[in-house]
Amino acid sequence: DAGVTQSPTHLIKTRGQQVTLRCSPKSGHDTVSWYQQALGQGPQFIFQYYEEEERQRGNFPDRFSGHQFPNYSSELNVNALLLGDSALYLCASSARGSNYGYTFGSGTRLTVV
Amino acid sequence: KQEVTQIPAALSVPEGENLVLNCSFTDSAIYNLQWFRQDPGKGLTSLLLIQSSQREQTSGRLNASLDKSSGRSTLYIAASQPGDSATYLCAVYTGGFKTIFGAGTRLFVKA
Numbered sequence A: 001d002a003g004v005t006q007s008p009t010h011l012i013k014t015r016g017q018q019v020t021l022r023c024s025p026k027s028g029h030d031t032v033s034w035y036q037q038a039l040g041q042g043p044q045f046i047f048q049y050y051e052e053e054e055r056q057r058g059n060f061p062d063r064f065s066g067h068q069f070p071n072y073s074s075e076l077n078v079n080a081l082l083l084g085d086s087a088l089y090l091c092a093s094s095a096r097g098s099n100y101g102y103t104f105g106s107g108t109r110l111t112v113v
Numbered sequence B: 001k002q003e004v005t006q007i008p009a010a011l012s013v014p015e016g017e018n019l020v021l022n023c024s025f026t027d028s029a030i031y032n033l034q035w036f037r038q039d040p041g042k043g044l045t046s047l048l049l050i051q052s053s054q055r056e057q058t059s060g061r062l063n064a065s066l067d068k069s070s071g072r073s074t075l076y077i078a079a080s081q082p083g084d085s086a087t088y089l090c091a092v093y094t095g096g097f098k099t100i101f102g103a104g105t106r107l108f109v110k111a
Helices: none
Strands: A005-007 A010-013 A019-024 A031-037 A044-050 A053-057 A064-068 A074-078 A087-094 A108-112 B004-007 B010-014 B019-025 B032-038 B044-051 B056-059 B062-067 B072-077 B086-093 B099-101 B105-110
Touching: A005 A087, A010 A019, A019 A087, A019 A108, A031 A074, A044 A064, A044 B099, A074 A087, B004 B086, B010 B019, B019 B032, B019 B086, B019 B105, B032 B062, B032 B072, B044 B056, B044 B062, B044 B072, B072 B086
Parallel strands: A010 A108, B010 B105
Antiparallel strands: A005 A019, A019 A074, A031 A044, A031 A087, A044 A053, A064 A074, A087 A108, B004 B019, B019 B072, B032 B044, B032 B086, B056 B062, B062 B072, B086 B099, B086 B105
16 A cells, blocks of 8 residues: 655755645545655644645745645645755645544655755 | 644663653644654654544554643653664644644664
8 A cells, every 4th residue: 555655755956946746645545735844843834735725824935836636646836946945845645534643755855056 | 823842852862771752732622643753854654643532552662642631742662772763753633734743852772
C-alpha cells in the first residue's frame, strides 16, 4: 500500500522563478495538507485541500497557491521565489471526517539561490 | 490561538537510558495528539496517535500519555538505542482544517 508520494525530492531554483511541487495521497485518503519546514523548526501549515477546494490557509502570502485534482492528488505552486522560501515542503494526507491522524510524505527539499 | 511547546529542545543521553519528552499545548479543546519522528532531511513518521478520550497509547518501547486538562503530553522511550536518534515532534489537531506542530526535541543517543 503506497503511502504519500512527493515529487521531486530535491529542487534548486533561482530567485524570482516559479516552482510546482506534487503530492499523491495515501490510498483511501481524500484530504491533502501542505507544510513548510525551515531548518530546525517545526512544520508550518500552508493550506489544506478537500474536494478540490482550499479549505483553510495558514499565514502564507498569495505567492503560495495550490490545486487538488479529482484523483485527490495535489500541487503546491510558489511564484516569485525568495531566498526565504528555501525549506522542506511536506505533504500530509488524511481521510476527511476521520480522526486518525495524518500520513506524511518524505518531502521536497527546495533550495532558492 | 493554539500554541504547542516542546521541552527540551535538545537532549543527549547514553544508550540504555529511559527518557521522557514533553509537549504542552495552550488550548485543551483538541481532537487528538500525534507524536512523530523525523530523521534529518526526511519526512515525518507517525509514532503514536492519542485520541482526546484516551489517556495513553503504547507501541513497543514507546508510551505516550495525554492530560488534556493540563494541556500536556509526554513521550516515554524505554531502553534508548542509538537508532532512536532523531527529532521528535508532537502535533495537536483541534478540528477544522489544520494541525499545529511543536518545534520538536532533537534526541541523540550515544553508543
